[in-house]
Amino acid sequence: xxxSTIDHLVSVTVFLAAILLxxxxxxxxxxxxxLYQRHRHLATACSDLLDNMLLNPGYPLxxxxxxxTPTSFGLQDPEFTQYRLSPFSLMRLQSLTGTPFTYPRTxxxxxxxxxxxxxxxxxxxxxxINYSTAAQLLGTNNTYGFQLTITPIVTVSVEETHAEDPLTxxxxxxxxxxxxxxxxxSYCFLKVADKGGQKNPSYTSLFGTTSTDGEGSAVLNIQDVxxxxxxxxxxxxxxxxxxxxxYHERVTGYKEYVLPLIDSFEDRRVLLVHxxxxxxxxxxxxxxxxxxxxxxxxxxxxxxxxPMENSTGKLGKVVYGQGTEKTYQNLTIxxxxxxxxxxxxxxxxxxxxxxxxxxxxxxxxxxTFGSTYPLDKEWVVTDIRQVIVNGIAYQARLSxxxxxxxxxxx
Amino acid sequence: xxxxxxxxxxxxxxxxxxxxxxxxxxxxxxRQVSPLNIRRLALTTLQTLDGDYDLSATVFKANDDPAWAQxxxxxxxxxxxxxxxxxxxxxxxxxxxxxxxxxxISNAESLGVSSDAASSLVASSNVxxxxxxxxxxxxxxxxxxxxILNCSDSYGWWITGYTAQSLxxxxxxxxxxxxxxxxxxxxxxxLGQILNGxxxxxxxxxxxxxxxxxxxxxxxPSGYYASTGVGYDSSHTSYAxxxxxxxxxxxxxxxxxxxxxxxxxxxxxxxxxxxxxxxDWGIYGxxxxxxxxxxxxxxxxxxxxxxxxxxxxxxxxGVVYLSSDASYYCNYYGIYPxxxxxxxxxxxxxILTAYHLSVTSYIFNKVSNWIAGAVYRNAYQGSFxxxxxxxxxxxxxxxxxxxxxxxxxxxxxxxxVNGTSRLVVLQLGQAGGV
Numbered sequence: 001x002x003x004s005t006i007d008h009l010v011s012v013t014v015f016l017a018a019i020l021l022x023x024x025x026x027x028x029x030x031x032x033x034x035l036y037q038r039h040r041h042l043a044t045a046c047s048d049l050l051d052n053m054l055l056n057p058g059y060p061l062x063x064x065x066x067x068x069t070p071t072s073f074g075l076q077d078p079e080f081t082q083y084r085l086s087p088f089s090l091m092r093l094q095s096l097t098g099t100p101f102t103y104p105r106t107x108x109x110x111x112x113x114x115x116x117x118x119x120x121x122x123x124x125x126x127x128x129i130n131y132s133t134a135a136q137l138l139g140t141n142n143t144y145g146f147q148l149t150i151t152p153i154v155t156v157s158v159e160e161t162h163a164e165d166p167l168t169x170x171x172x173x174x175x176x177x178x179x180x181x182x183x184x185x186s187y188c189f190l191k192v193a194d195k196g197g198q199k200n201p202s203y204t205s206l207f208g209t210t211s212t213d214g215e216g217s218a219v220l221n222i223q224d225v226x227x228x229x230x231x232x233x234x235x236x237x238x239x240x241x242x243x244x245x246x247y248h249e250r251v252t253g254y255k256e257y258v259l260p261l262i263d264s265f266e267d268r269r270v271l272l273v274h275x276x277x278x279x280x281x282x283x284x285x286x287x288x289x290x291x292x293x294x295x296x297x298x299x300x301x302x303x304x305x306x307p308m309e310n311s312t313g314k315l316g317k318v319v320y321g322q323g324t325e326k327t328y329q330n331l332t333i334x335x336x337x338x339x340x341x342x343x344x345x346x347x348x349x350x351x352x353x354x355x356x357x358x359x360x361x362x363x364x365x366x367x368t369f370g371s372t373y374p375l376d377k378e379w380v381v382t383d384i385r386q387v388i389v390n391g392i393a394y395q396a397r398l399s400x401x402x403x404x405x406x407x408x409x410x
Numbered sequence: 411x412x413x414x415x416x417x418x419x420x421x422x423x424x425x426x427x428x429x430x431x432x433x434x435x436x437x438x439x440x441r442q443v444s445p446l447n448i449r450r451l452a453l454t455t456l457q458t459l460d461g462d463y464d465l466s467a468t469v470f471k472a473n474d475d476p477a478w479a480q481x482x483x484x485x486x487x488x489x490x491x492x493x494x495x496x497x498x499x500x501x502x503x504x505x506x507x508x509x510x511x512x513x514x515i516s517n518a519e520s521l522g523v524s525s526d527a528a529s530s531l532v533a534s535s536n537v538x539x540x541x542x543x544x545x546x547x548x549x550x551x552x553x554x555x556x557x558i559l560n561c562s563d564s565y566g567w568w569i570t571g572y573t574a575q576s577l578x579x580x581x582x583x584x585x586x587x588x589x590x591x592x593x594x595x596x597x598x599x600x601l602g603q604i605l606n607g608x609x610x611x612x613x614x615x616x617x618x619x620x621x622x623x624x625x626x627x628x629x630x631p632s633g634y635y636a637s638t639g640v641g642y643d644s645s646h647t648s649y650a651x652x653x654x655x656x657x658x659x660x661x662x663x664x665x666x667x668x669x670x671x672x673x674x675x676x677x678x679x680x681x682x683x684x685x686x687x688x689x690d691w692g693i694y695g696x697x698x699x700x701x702x703x704x705x706x707x708x709x710x711x712x713x714x715x716x717x718x719x720x721x722x723x724x725x726x727x728g729v730v731y732l733s734s735d736a737s738y739y740c741n742y743y744g745i746y747p748x749x750x751x752x753x754x755x756x757x758x759x760x761i762l763t764a765y766h767l768s769v770t771s772y773i774f775n776k777v778s779n780w781i782a783g784a785v786y787r788n789a790y791q792g793s794f795x796x797x798x799x800x801x802x803x804x805x806x807x808x809x810x811x812x813x814x815x816x817x818x819x820x821x822x823x824x825x826x827v828n829g830t831s832r833l834v835v836l837q838l839g840q841a842g843g844v
């Protein structure tokens with residue numbers, strides 16, 4: 001009787017222990033399978049969402065060229081099919097990376113998509129599409145978080161290796177995987193003429209073409225340039241359907257310059273403001289005189305200057321003070337074709353050039369839009385597409401994560 | 411002791427079950443868990459490379475042309491460094507073997523454990539692809555005549571926003587390629603001429619298609635066709651009798667009469683004939699006939715005797731949708747009107763039996779017993795296209811309805827003719843990992 005009881009007790013104990021052990025083992029297998037399915041689902045959703053953004057232009061179709069908020073979100077260029085994106089819709093996305101700033105004269109806060117000194121792109125928050133709006137329009141709010149990155153495939157870097165007589169510039173062209181040898185390069189060189197005094201600067205321009213060597217480099221020697229001349233060099237490289245852009249400026253002063261701020265997409269209006277409104281370097285606070293021009297990339301990959309009438313506000317001056325003089329100037333870009341606004345300036349014998357893209361493609365501006373990467377999410381999926389933005393090759397990458405917890409994760 | 415042994419046996423069985431289940435429950439490789447959509451990447455890479463038709467130009471060049479090396483450089487440059495690829499170009503040809511390999515470029519011997527591919531058919535820049543439409547009735551001679559009523563002395567009604575002349579011009583551009591001869595009927599005198607069976611420009615009057623561009627009104631020639639007992643019903647002070655004559659002419663000449671919008675034949679219009687009359691809505695040069703016009707026309711097309719009948723026969727059906735046939739031919743002919751329209755003058759299907767009509771093609775799906783748009787054919791001869799939609803008219807629907815009824819073929823240049831097209835297949839794989 002005692003033996004039977006002990007037998008019974010031992011067997012029940014062992015049985016219960018074994019059952020618990022096997023439940024745990026089977027549970028791990030099932031948990032792995034469920035997670036696999038969840039992750040697969042997230043990957044599919046990522047691919048679908050990316051196509052949804054890139055293959056529809058949104059509504060209104062030309063919302064990128066207006067000041068209105070779209071009622072449907074999409075980045076496709078309405079004039080094209082396939083993966084061709086609108087350079088203006090992309091320009092209206094609120095940048096995740098740049099530090100925003102507020103222009104004190106108007107109180108407007110700007111999204112900062114600039115890429116270093118002299119290559120400015122500021123879009124007012126009132127006209128930029130923010131992440132929560134896009135998520136609502138896409139139907140992902142409270143379900144998925146995402147980050148969209150649009151980066152140029154071809155990188156064109158310009159390096160100054162000799163300062164004068166001749167000015168020597170080395171242009172390096174590379175893709176994401178390797179350099180682009182034997183690529184055609186067309187360029188535009190603008191030199192600011194030293195005029196001195198309280199005058200609008202003038203400039204001389206030079207256009208030309210060259211090609212890269214086997215290592216993707218091209219060397220250019222430009223005559224009649226002194227070490228104290230300010231200039232800007234813009235180069236487009238293209239080969240077998242891939243097009244990229246690079247630029248380089250030299251300025252003689254970094255304190256007093258002109259800052260272009262987009263004011264209205266619909267009216268193509270840009271505000272030109274004094275740099276002291278952004279960085280106060282202390283006295284002197286001289287007026288800055290400017291002379292603006294606009295260049296386009298033509299279908300044969302050459303750069304062409306587009307004439308601007310005086311009524312567009314291409315000539316003028318900006319001041320820092322609060323007196324009767326205007327602290328900023330309005331400038332109207334003459335076209336909706338993407339191009340580059342080039343503003344030459346002079347102040348206190350300091351000369352320089354600043355650039356602003358009109359449409360992100362014209363200066364190959366990268367765009368990062370969406371939410372920051374979450375640290376507490378166990379799985380983030382990405383998918384990529386090759387896209388074309390007004391002829392410039394870009395890569396679109398979408399990172400997606402679920403905002404809902406997984407019950408199987410402890 | 412027996413119980414313990416039994417439990418041990420149970421544990422052995424469950425362990426076996428777990429091991430066997432684990433063997434079958436193969437966990438996916440890390441790459442499969444969150445796959446990159448390689449097929450889409452391949453497709454968009456091909457589209458990017460062909461963005462300015464560079465890819466199309468390169469694949470038709472000789473195999474030793476430097477452009478191939480540039481293509482390979484561009485391919486390597488635009489793909490992520492961990493991607494291996496194989497790009498193969500095939501010649502597309504007819505006959506037995508459809509695809510022949512022209513050239514293949516790759517950056518690795520193997521594409522790894524898994525790969526995916528996308529293809530693109532590119533056309534040679536030296537070839538022009540064209541579409542030649544078949545002429546309606548071309549098998550019986552020079553093809554059917556299209557008459558477009560573009561009468562300068564007739565005003566329109568319910569063509570708000572357009573003029574009859576602009577609609578006529580649009581119709582000419584849309585439909586004239588499908589007809590042997592297209593004649594713009596410039597005034598009501600010329601209309602009277604064709605009603606007499608006399609050609610205007612030497613065209614064939616028999617079997618023609620006549621499109622009335624003045625909406626709910628219809629041009630009426632002065633003189634004989636407006637005279638009492640011919641076009642004018644003096645006992646009812648109505649020109650419904652003229653509509654009856656039109657019906658008889660449609661029957662006699664085997665015409666297809668097209669009404670583009672609203673209630674067909676609701677007014678008669680001639681600025682010279684009715685200088686002081688207006689259509690009850692303030693448009694001078696026009697007289698209202700009312701529903702009697704359509705009833706008389708249907709009597710005429712069916713060869714019945716004329717009887718004045720002023721009963722309203724249409725109804726509002728609201729939103730109507732293109733029929734499946736019409737949707738199919740939208741794609742075939744490349745005409746894309748809005749797939750849904752508003753019908754306020756849909757005809758009852760009772761006219762089919764009353765006037766011995768059959769529907770040769772539905773433009774819109776039937777709603778209950780109401781037909782918003784269709785082409786009707788009389789059992790003897792003569793056809794009638796009626797679009798009972800509200801204003802303003804979409805002239806493409808008339809074109810679509812006629813093409814649905816006649817179904818002329820389109821002869822397209824073949825993309826598979828030797829030397830005109832090449833198929834580019836880009837296969838991608840991921841290097842490294844499992």
